[in-house]
Amino acid sequence: MAAAPVSNPGLDLSWLNLDEWGARAEPGKRGLTLDDLITFGDAPVDANPAAKIGMRGAAPDPRSPRHRNQYRTKADVWSESARLLYEEAMQRQWASAVDIPWEEVKPLPDDLEMAMCTLCTFLTQVEFIAGDLPGRFMGTVHPDQFETQLFLGSQLMDEARHEDVFRKRALVNGGGLVDAGFGASNLLTADDFTEMTARLHLIGEGFVQTIFRMGELISTNEAEKRIYRLSAQDESRHLAFGVTHLKYLMDVEPARAEELHHYLDIQEGAIGQSNGSLTTNPATGEALAILAGGGLDKIDEGFQKLMIMRKKQINEYMHRLEVIGLSDRRDRMAPSMKMFLEPIV
Ligand SMILES: [Fe+2]
Ligand SMILES: [Fe+2]
Known part of the structure; x- marks a missing residue:
């Protein structure tokens, strides 16, 4: 339905276009989540050729500047789990000041x-890097793949909390x-998403x-156990994001397998230089x-x-x-890691 014509010369009203009106997102069991919005526009497979700043589903504005996005396809930055992981992150935030029984x-x-x-x-430095690196890439994600940027934002919050809790x-x-x-300082050389x-x-x-899981086992009190347990819960999301991004990439652009092996x-x-530590x-x-x-005195047992x-x-x-589609890594793994692999049954 088009808006009624208005003759007042002081008004523009060109925005008042009701032709594409009528969206009605319905909350599901977990509330109104990003998954509930997907019928109103999924991420396009090809990157926006104009790469202008504009939100997915919104009318483009010819005045918009170009986005600094350096990626060409959805697979460059996409994870099928980003929406879900972001929502989970929002619902499971905790604060080290009050959620750890420091006493x-x-x-x-x-x-x-x-x-300890x-x-x-060690962990507070590792967590600094785990926040610093995704932070660098947030600005490279085009709004067409905004879910990835939202996830990275939630990861930065998680890593900030980890950095502070271990300190x-x-x-x-x-x-x-x-x-x-x-x-983990060497990670800072990563130059691509x-x-x-x-x-x-x-x-x-x-x-x-693995260190967090071990941390929970070796902690001597409830405060430490909770630190490691809650951090492990956050870390599972980051890990899931990585696995699902790489799986998507391998599913749609399998020719990039050698590039992944190189990383x-x-x-x-x-x-691999850590010799089992x-x-x-x-x-x-x-x-x-x-x-x-x-x-x-019991370090050998340890x-x-x-x-x-x-x-x-x-x-x-x-x-x-294997989930990602890189089963052939079994033969190419660094020898000091490969020696721990269980044989295929
Ligand atoms: Fe972390
Ligand atoms: Fe993390």
Whole structure:
């Protein structure tokens, strides 16, 4: 229905076009989510050739400047789970100031406190990088794929919280920030969205997830357990984003497989040097072993537990590669990781 003609010369009213009027999004069981809006316009498969700034579904404006988007296809930045993961992130935010029972942290023997502070210093740097890197890519996502940008925004919030919670734990019990080690700094060389996703989301965050799970097991009080449990819950979303982005890319642009292998070569090369310590930093590996064993005198026992986690870590990584469509990585994996792979049954 077109608007009634108006003769007042002081008005424009060219915007008052009711021809495409009538959208009525219906809330579902989980409220009015982004999934409930998708019938009003999904992300186009090809990138907007004009690459102008304009929101998907809205009328284009010829005055709009070009967006700095550097990507050509939807697959460059898309994840089929971005909408769902963003909504989940919005509903599961927590605040380290009030959601961690800090009073439960009790004095520990020096070896255990020093080990926990070493782990937390390492993690606070890892989390800084895990926020810094996606932050760089937020501005490269065109509004046609706005769900990806929303997800990245939620990830930045999660990583900010992780960065602060591990800093708080290091400072709350008589220890402090110590030697951070290398702390995943090499990830900052990633220069492409998919390179970031392969190296950070798939490998980096997959491996940090194992540390969080181990952290919960080796914690000595409810505050630490909750820190690791809640952080692991957030990390699962980041990991899922990475896996679903890479899977989408492999589904629609399988010719990019070698490019993905190249990214994995780089990151496995960095991780593979850790010799089973779960991290790129020897100090962190030793600290984890002290915590896992229950003291410096039981570090051997701790290393045995670490090796079990390492095996689990590598096999979970392989499983994710299979989901993505990169089963052939089994033969190409860095030798120091490949040795932990379970044979195919
Ligand atoms: Fe994180
Ligand atoms: Fe993360």
